[in-house]
Amino acid sequence: MPDAIYSKIYNQIKISKNILLATHENPDGDGLSSICLMIEIIESLNQPYSAYCFDQPPRQFDFLPSVEKIISDKTKLNMDNFDLIIVLDCGSSDRTKISDEIKNRGKSQIVVEIDHHPKIEDYADMELRDPAASSTAEILYKFLKANKIKISKNIANCVLTGILTDTANFLYPSTSQETIQISSEMLSKGAKLPQIMENTLRNKSLNSMKIWGKAMSRLKINPKYNFAFTVLTLDDVNDNGETANEEELEGIAGFISNLHNVHGVMLLREQPDGIIKGSLRTSRHDVDVSRLAQAMGGGGHAKSSGFKIEGRLERAGDGWIIV
Secondary structure: OOHHHHHHHHHHHHHOOOEEEEOOOOOOHHHHHHHHHHHHHHHHOOOOEEEEOOOOOOHHHOOOOOHHHEEOOHHHOOHHHOOEEEEEOOOOHHHHOOHHHHHOOOOOOEEEEEEOOOOOOOOOOEEEEOOOOOOHHHHHHHHHHHOOOOOOHHHHHHHHHHHHHHOOOOOOOOOOHHHHHHHHHHHHOOOOHHHHHHHHOOOOOHHHHHHHHHHHHOOEEEOOOOEEEEEEOHHHHOHHHOOOOHHHHOOHHHHHOOOOOOOEEEEEEEOOOOEEEEEEEOOOOOOOOHHHHHHOOOEEOOOEEEEEEEOOEEEEOOEEEEO
């Protein structure tokens, strides 16, 4: 990617009078790390800003610098006041839940998109996009380097957290040699690996582990396509009146993708609004699960994709159907 786009975006940040940072609903480690990293940069420039996410950041990420500054109350945002909007780690603007405001922005408002997902729509004035990158945090590392921005301990924590959470601790095929080198550099810059691991890996509640167990117990392989699948119903995630958090459910599809000698895996999970969320993963280099996701109205990476469809899960003999 040409260095010109990095400097162009950085210069736009420096001349803006009021900046809005936004990431996707149900935020993950990469989205939150990216928004916190940008807060560090903007605060160092003494620029006015607001940081927004439709859902409250999960408690496990309380260790990230400035995560408490992210607001989830849309009514506190006066969209007309922002001259620069930076959307981070969002494959689709719809996932910001302020898509209409972004698309119908004023002529003087500039939108920047920074993301590692394949391009779905063209709504930004400027974009930093690299689908080959392990994470948006990895792209932001290159942004830091291109603009000669000093990497503090806080920034190093953000970069490493984004990479670790989006690669499942270097498990996913998106992990490259460069990803490892960047992570090593972040450790040398003061990133706290034990703290990150404690909060993002060793954070499963008893309820969460029970839900993971249900998903594992239902795991089956379709021999025709050599594709593994499992399901979780709404009752599964609301067992004993204790609703599982979104972050507790993340990672199940990635974990079962470790299943030996299958082409890919799919997790179907009921959500409260009558929607079924599908998560697709593969570790094979000759399989592109994003094609299946796109056929279902979704999208994502070749190795990690998803979709949403209306319906509910119902047992049908030895298997499950969507009704």
